[in-house]
Amino acid sequence: MTEFNIKASKDWQAGLSIAGSDATSLQGKLAQEITAEILAVMPELDLKPVTAVENIVDDICTFWLDKKQLIKLMKVLKNKLVQPFDMCFDLFAIDETTREHKGRQLQDFTVNYHLRSYQRNQDIRIKVALPASDKSLASVCHIWPNANWYEREIWDMFGITFIGHPNLRRILMPDTWQGHPLLKTHPARATEMAPFTLPPDQQDKEQAALQFDPQAWGMKRQDKDNDFMFLNLGPNHPSVHGAFRIVLQMDGEEIIDCVPDIGYHHRGAEKMGERQSWHSYIPYTDRIDYLGGVMNNFPYVMAVEKLAGISVPDRAKVIRIMTSEMFRILSHLLFYGTFAQDIGALSPIFYMFIDREKLFGIIEAFTGARMHPSWFRIGGIAQDLPKGWEVLVRDYVNYLPKRLDEYEKMVMQNSILKNRTIDVGAYSSQEAIEWGITGPGLRATGYSWDLRKQRPYSGYDQFDFEVPLGNKGDCYDRCRVRVEEMRQSIRIIEQCLNNMPAGPYKAEHPQTTPPDKSKTMRDIDSLIPHFINVSWGPVIPAGEVSMCVEATKGIMGYHLVSDGSTMSYRTRIRTPSFAHLQMLPLISKGQMVADLIATLGSVDYVMADVDR
Amino acid sequence: MTPEIMWKLLEIILIISLLIPIAATLVWVERRMIGIWQDRHGPNRVGPFGILQSLADLLKILGKEDWIPPFSDRLVFVLAPVIGAVCVLMSFAVIPFTADIGVSDLNIGLLFFLAMASLAVYSVVLAGWASNSKYALLGGMRAAAQTVSYEVFMGLSVMGVVLLTGTFNLRDIVLAQTDGWLIQSQFVGFSVFLIAGIAESHRLPFDLPEAETELTGGFHTEYSGLKFALFFLGEYLSVTLISAMSVVLFFGGWLMPAPLDTWLPPLVWFILKVLFFVFFFILLRTSLPRPRFDQLLAFGWQVMLPIALLNLLVTAALRLGGVL
Numbered sequence: 006m007t008e009f010n011i012k013a014s015k016d017w018q019a020g021l022s023i024a025g026s027d028a029t030s031l032q033g034k035l036a037q038e039i040t041a042e043i044l045a046v047m048p049e050l051d052l053k054p055v056t057a058v059e060n061i062v063d064d065i066c067t068f069w070l071d072k073k074q075l076i077k078l079m080k081v082l083k084n085k086l087v088q089p090f091d092m093c094f095d096l097f098a099i100d101e102t103t104r105e106h107k108g109r110q111l112q113d114f115t116v117n118y119h120l121r122s123y124q125r126n127q128d129i130r131i132k133v134a135l136p137a138s139d140k141s142l143a144s145v146c147h148i149w150p151n152a153n154w155y156e157r158e159i160w161d162m163f164g165i166t167f168i169g170h171p172n173l174r175r176i177l178m179p180d181t182w183q184g185h186p187l188l189k190t191h192p193a194r195a196t197e198m199a200p201f202t203l204p205p206d207q208q209d210k211e212q213a214a215l216q217f218d219p220q221a222w223g224m225k226r227q228d229k230d231n232d233f234m235f236l237n238l239g240p241n242h243p244s245v246h247g248a249f250r251i252v253l254q255m256d257g258e259e260i261i262d263c264v265p266d267i268g269y270h271h272r273g274a275e276k277m278g279e280r281q282s283w284h285s286y287i288p289y290t291d292r293i294d295y296l297g298g299v300m301n302n303f304p305y306v307m308a309v310e311k312l313a314g315i316s317v318p319d320r321a322k323v324i325r326i327m328t329s330e331m332f333r334i335l336s337h338l339l340f341y342g343t344f345a346q347d348i349g350a351l352s353p354i355f356y357m358f359i360d361r362e363k364l365f366g367i368i369e370a371f372t373g374a375r376m377h378p379s380w381f382r383i384g385g386i387a388q389d390l391p392k393g394w395e396v397l398v399r400d401y402v403n404y405l406p407k408r409l410d411e412y413e414k415m416v417m418q419n420s421i422l423k424n425r426t427i428d429v430g431a432y433s434s435q436e437a438i439e440w441g442i443t444g445p446g447l448r449a450t451g452y453s454w455d456l457r458k459q460r461p462y463s464g465y466d467q468f469d470f471e472v473p474l475g476n477k478g479d480c481y482d483r484c485r486v487r488v489e490e491m492r493q494s495i496r497i498i499e500q501c502l503n504n505m506p507a508g509p510y511k512a513e514h515p516q517t518t519p520p521d522k523s524k525t526m527r528d529i530d531s532l533i534p535h536f537i538n539v540s541w542g543p544v545i546p547a548g549e550v551s552m553c554v555e556a557t558k559g560i561m562g563y564h565l566v567s568d569g570s571t572m573s574y575r576t577r578i579r580t581p582s583f584a585h586l587q588m589l590p591l592i593s594k595g596q597m598v599a600d601l602i603a604t605l606g607s608v609d610y611v612m613a614d615v616d617r
Numbered sequence: 618m619t620p621e622i623m624w625k626l627l628e629i630i631l632i633i634s635l636l637i638p639i640a641a642t643l644v645w646v647e648r649r650m651i652g653i654w655q656d657r658h659g660p661n662r663v664g665p666f667g668i669l670q671s672l673a674d675l676l677k678i679l680g681k682e683d684w685i686p687p688f689s690d691r692l693v694f695v696l697a698p699v700i701g702a703v704c705v706l707m708s709f710a711v712i713p714f715t716a717d718i719g720v721s722d723l724n725i726g727l728l729f730f731l732a733m734a735s736l737a738v739y740s741v742v743l744a745g746w747a748s749n750s751k752y753a754l755l756g757g758m759r760a761a762a763q764t765v766s767y768e769v770f771m772g773l774s775v776m777g778v779v780l781l782t783g784t785f786n787l788r789d790i791v792l793a794q795t796d797g798w799l800i801q802s803q804f805v806g807f808s809v810f811l812i813a814g815i816a817e818s819h820r821l822p823f824d825l826p827e828a829e830t831e832l833t834g835g836f837h838t839e840y841s842g843l844k845f846a847l848f849f850l851g852e853y854l855s856v857t858l859i860s861a862m863s864v865v866l867f868f869g870g871w872l873m874p875a876p877l878d879t880w881l882p883p884l885v886w887f888i889l890k891v892l893f894f895v896f897f898f899i900l901l902r903t904s905l906p907r908p909r910f911d912q913l914l915a916f917g918w919q920v921m922l923p924i925a926l927l928n929l930l931v932t933a934a935l936r937l938g939g940v941l
Contacts, residue, residue, distance in 0.1 A: 236751050243833055258755065258910060349821060349907025355655040421822060421906045598755070599909045602831050 036066040039129065043078070046085045050078050055132070059111075060548035062311050065119070067130040072142055075133055079148050082120060082129065090120040090129055092438050093149035095551075095562065095579040098159045100189045102137070105547065105568040113137035114165060117564070118145070119551065119579075123438065123452075126459050130551075135165065144170040151441040154587045162187035162275075172223060177268040177616055181214045186276055193280045217252065222264045224254045231256050236598075240269045244347050244602045247612030251589070251601075258597050265589050271616040278576025282542030283309050284383060284518035286573065290563075291377035293578060294614040296339055297557045298332040298368070299325070302381035304563045307462065308552035309383050312545050312567055315514045319506040321385035322464045327398075327501035328380065329554075330494040331368060334405070335361055336557035337487045337494075340609045344484055345416045347606035348425050353416050360408055367397045383543065384517025389510045395502060402499050409491060417488065426480035430592045430604030433478060440591070441584035444559025445486045446608065450478030456555035470496050480607035487609070516543035542571045551577075558582055558609055578617050582610035629710075629720050636709060640853040641671040647853075647899045654903045681842035686748065689839065693747035698840065698847035701740030705854040708733040712861050713788040715871040715883040726787035727779065730862060731772055734817055738764040740851065741819070741826055741836045748839040756835025759910055760826035763816055766917045767823075771813035773925035777806040777932040778866050791870030798869040802935075805928040807867040809921055811894075814859035816913075818852060820898060822905040825913060860894030861887075 040052050053069040061067050070078055082090040099115045112134040121128045133142060144167035145152045156167040157176040164185040167173055175182060184191055192198050203211075219226055219235055227233055234257075239250035248269035254262040274293060278286050290301040303325060310317060317325075338361050342354030365375045370391055372378035380387050416422060432442075434452040447454060455472040457465040473489030475482025511517055520538040524531040537544075547569035553562035559581025566575040585608050593601050645660060645668060652659020660670040685691055711726035713719040723729055738761060745757015779785060781802065782793040790799075800807055816823040827835040837848045864870055868890050871883035881889075908916065 234751060236755075244831065258758075345906065349824075350905065351651070351821070352655050352903045355657060359656055415904075419906060421908050424912055425906065425909055597909060597911065599831050599907075 035064075035127065036068075039066055039127075040068075042086060043081055046081050047077060050074055050081070052078070060546070061130075062314075062548050062550045063552065065128045065130050065551065067132060069132050069134065072133045072135065075131075076143050076145070076148075078131065079118070079145050082131075083148050086122075088122055088124040090122040090125075092121045092123065092441055093118070093145070093152050093155070094121040094128065094441065094560075095119040095564070095577070096145075096152055096155035096159070097564065097577045097579075098163045098165055098187075099566060099575045099577075100163060100187060103189045104566075104574055105570070114140060114163060116142060116159065116165065117577075119564070123454055140164060141166040141168055143168050144173075146170055149441075150439055151584055151587055154583065161185065164188070175268075177271040179211075179214070179268070181211055186273060191276075193276055219252075219254070222252060224252070224262055224264065233261060238601075239266075244605060246343065246605070246610065249586075249610075249612050249615070253598070253601070255598075258599075260593055260596050260598065260601060263590050263593050263601070265586050267583075267586065267612070267615050269616065270612040272613075274617040275576050275578060278573045278578075280572065282571050283545050283573065284542045286576070287381065287383075288377070288379040290578075291379050292613060293580060293617060294336075294556060294558060294561065294582070294611050295376065296332075296336040296611055297561075297614075298328075298335065298376060299372075299378055299380050300329045300332045300336075300554065300556050301561070302379065303329055303463070304552045304554045304556075304561055305565075306381045306383055307554070308550045308563045308565045309545060310512075311550045311552060312548050312565060313383070313514070313516045313543065314546075315384045315512045315517060317385055317463070317512050318509050319464070320389075320508045321510045321512070323501050323505055324386055324390060324510065325381060325463055326465065326468070327498055328368070328371065328378075330497045330501075331364055333494045333557050334491050335364055335368075336609075337491050338364075340487055340606075341412065341416065341484065341491075344603075344606040344609075345422070347602050348422050350416065350419070350422065353412060356408070356412070356415075360405060363404070364401060367394075367401060370394065370397060382511060382518050384514055385509070385511030390505075395505075398498060398502050402495055402502065405495055406492065409488065413488070417485065423481065425599070426484065426603055426607065428477065429480045429600050430596070430607060431477055431479035432588070432592050436588075436591065437478065440588040442559070442588060443581050443584070444555065444557075445483060445490060446559060446581075446585055448472060449475035449482040449486045451476045456553060456560055460553075462552075462554060468497050468500050480603050483607040483609070516545065518543060544569065544571055545573075551579075553579070556581060558611065558614065559585065561614075580614045580617065582612075582614035585610050586615055625720070628718070632709065632714075632720060633706060636706070636854065636857070637850065640850050640857060641675060642668070643853045643857065643895065644674070644849070645671045646895075647902075650896065650899050651903050654900070675846070678842060678846045683842050683844075686750075686839050688749045690747040690749065693743050694839075695844065697740050697744035697747055698844045698851070699740075700743065701737055701851040702847045702854065704733045704737040704740065705851050705858055708858050709854075709861075711787055712858070712865060713791055713870060714887055716788070716792075718884065719788065722786065722788055725785045727775060727785040727790070727866075730787075731768070731775075734771070735764075735768055737817075737851075737855070738768075740848075744840070744848070745826075745836040748836070750839050752832045752834070752838045753836050756826045756832050756838070759832075760819065760836055762910075762914060763819075763823065763825060766914055767813040767816035767921075770809050770917060770921040770925045771817065773922070773929060774806045774809035774813060775866055776929050777803045780929070780932050780936055787865050787870075791865055791872065794869040794872060798867060798872075800867040803867055803928070803932070805924060806932070807863065809925045809928065810866065811859075811863060812921065814863065815898070815901065816917075818855040818859055818898075820852070820856065821902040822907050823913065824907060825910055856895060856898050857891065860891045860898065863894050864890040 036054055043050060043052060051071060051074060055061055055067040055069065097117050101111050101115055102113050114135040116133045116135065118131040119128060135142065142165060144156055146156065154176060156170050157173060159165050160167065160173050161175045161177050162185055178186065234255045236253040236255055238253055239245040240248045250266040252264045252266065253260050274289055277289055281289065287302055290305045291298060293301050338357045342357035345353040368378060369375050371394065372380040432450065434450040437447045437450050451474050453472050453474055458472055470493045473486050473493065475486050513521060515534050515538065520535050522535060525535045545567045547567050549566050551562055551564040553560050561581055562579040564577035565573050568574040593604055649659040649667065661667040663669040663673045685694055708730050710720040711723050711729050741760035742757045745753045778790060778799055781799060782790045784790060819826050837845060840848060864887065871887040873886050
């Protein structure tokens with residue numbers, strides 16, 4: 006801590022200095038290259054590199070930009086570079102008002118644009134500072150269509166307005182909500198608020214707000230030939246897989262337009278991150294994509310470890326990969342079954358639940374829990390694998406492929422299912438990138454981009470597996486890709502099984518959780534940090550980091566901001582399902598209701614993952 | 618009242634009072650069979666092997682509030698499930714269970730069956746309309762289109778039988794099969810009839826009017842309690858009806874299979890054959906997904922109609938040529 010502070014204040018005096026500005030560091034070099042490239046296109050842009058004060062510890066080039074130049078820069082990044090940053094990976098804001106260790110660039114709010122170039126396999130982060138007196142910014146919706154929902158979310162959560170946004174309404178909170186929940190001034194706990202009451206007049210107002218008004222949703226009641234029918238699909242409908250509402254504008258059974266309405270599953274996971282210790286937030290991450298189990302812990306603990314500078318031992322890395330791949334299989338099996346069920350086949354899901362049950366048995370033997378083990382820890386995992394784990398895993402690795410062969414005949418080769426899904430709900434790679442689609446949804450279009458291959462984390466580069474691809478990007482391909490991914494996951498698990506390294510399952514580092522106790526009774530210098538780390542939780546050095554994993558449904562990322570305390574200052578969760586649902590109107594236009602159901606099933610989203 | 622009429626009334630009451638428990642038991646049979654085929658138990662708690670499950674369900678459903686949605690068309694809403702159940706039950710009037718058992722020996726029995734099947738669609742369409750709910754309306758629309766289309770092929774598919782036996786009387790049709798079941802010469806007709814039958818009884822893979830995953834229940838979305846039970850009963854009765862008609866038209870009714878001796882009474886033969894088809898219906902439900910609405914109609918008009926017509930033509934030609 007103290008060492009960091011000294012370093013930080015030196016940089017403060019030195020003024021601008023690029024983080025790791027010595028050209029030998031990878032980040033510094035990339036930052037210089039990309040600045041040169043951008044300035045070659047548009048010299049008047051004033052890109053300011055981040056300083057060491059912000060201590061951004063990931064490898065992403067980060068720049069500060071004046072908000073007046075935002076659109077200019079974005080246009081350059083999207084359209085004018087040779088290898089453009091074609092995907093808006095994430096877009097979120099930070100309320101900086103109570104942050105310690107502020108750099109000179111920081112004002113009251115920061116809007117973060119996290120962009121990605123697939124061709125370069127490189128990310129760039131643009132930060133725009135906003136004062137509380139002028140909380141407005143130009144919208145980038147016309148540059149990246151998927152910025153639409155992200156900007157609405159920022160408006161909803163922070164009250165920052167986006168000028169030129171086509172439909173700046175609340176997205177997660179109800180329209181009648183007062184305030185902006187992610188502001189630091191907004192209470193985080195019910196105990197900090199006045200008791201909840203619902204007087205009759207308020208209830209009437211809430212009821213009235215539920216009345217559906219097509220015009221307000223941007224839909225027409227009729228055109229010159231037809232009066233349209235509006236069908237309210239959800240929030241409770243057997244095929245929307247959770248609390249999700251889609252309003253369909255229909256002509257007969259054909260869908261003219263649809264508007265997805267999310268937020269019914271919003272629990273304020275990001276806000277909770279600001280009130281939980283670094284360690285005690287782990288169980289909350291499990292419940293983001295509630296089918297992903299420990300896969301959710303993965304990006305979070307990796308991000309904290311990166312901030313704290315903890316390197317994880319090999320055994321822990323391999324165990325993490327093995328259990329994550331198990332959860333990939335669990336999630337994909339559920340997808341497979343429900344997809345078939347959405348098409349009308351009643352049986353496959355029951356067979357697949359038996360397979361899941363067996364695998365949950367193994368997870369239970371490892372972790373003591375089933376769907377949400379919260380098993381990863383900062384610096385490693387909660388405990389070592391149980392004795393005899395190899396037998397369990399070996400049995401399963403031998404068992405599943407045969408079952409998958411059966412399902413192949415039962416589901417994938419069924420001609421009715423093929424007729425229902427081939428060429429239905431298709432989109433191109435170009436559209437997928439434009440809308441921020443990641444994971445199997447992107448690979449189904451034939452675009453080979455798997456984070457585990459492109460940017461191997463936690464030692465994925467040591468494994469031998471293939472990235473399954475589709476070619477049409479339709480419902481059938483999305484299912485096909487996931488089925489093949491299960492086989493690849495089995496391969497990875499088998500390699501974990503055969504090459505499990507010996508050694509500790511947690512790093513030797515004072516900030517791992519729970520902290521190492523072995524030396525506490527020997528000397529006071531171990532006892533005190535242990536006591537503090539147990540009672541307060543670890544203090545993570547100030548800084549920012551963003552970490553992603555190839556989760557079950559796409560790329561899931563955590564952006565953590567620490568101001569050097571026992572809790573995260575800002576926890577941003579970038580989930581794949583959020584982006585995937587936003588694309589729904591594009592692919593569902595002109596479909597029949599039955600096609601929409603097939604499309605919804607094939608997108609494989611989880612509402613908890615969308616709303617957080 | 619003459620003893621003859623008394624006797625007939627008794628027979629009718631007996632058949633109805635047997636048919637309805639049979640339909641109820643079918644619900645249990647189906648759930649149990651599907652359970653076994655799907656690697657799970659199915660209802661096995663009430664009574665031995667759970668056989669009383671339907672009775673328990675019935676009691677529960679009787680205890681439910683008889684709720685009519687305030688936005689619905691009350692009269693039609695109540696009438697719709699009744700029409701469905703009555704039409705199916707009426708069809709049973711012409712089914713010859715054996716040479717002696719059967720309510721009516723109508724000389725246009727086959728036509729009567731087709732007429733009742735057509736009337737049954739009113740039940741679904743009216744239910745969809747009277748519910749005043751969009752999901753129900755979509756279900757009702759689908760039901761109307763589906764039934765109207767598939768009725769055509771159903772009617773055409775049995776014309777081969779009429780051509781060969783020269784009668785619309787179902788009892789005579791069975792008797793005409795004494796030398797050999799019509800399935801031998803009318804296999805194509807039978808296939809079309811069976812597929813149309815599944816469509817008529819709204820069973821998977823042709824359950825589009827209900828399509829739980831799409832329309833949350835379709836035409837019966839707004840129904841609950843006893844009225845819902847009537848739809849349910851109607852569906853299972855119509856499964857039995859289509860099975861019985863298949864047996865009567867193509868599988869020799871109560872006649873025993875040719876190589877066997879008569880060591881079982883004709884009624885048992887009839888029931889065994891019907892059960893075979895009922896099980897086939899259930900198996901179908903567990904194994905197939907559901908086609909899309911337009912695919913279903915296209916399949917009907919582009920595949921089933923030509924096949925049914927061709928079957929009729931070929932049968933007629935062979936009949937003229939004296940082959941059959």
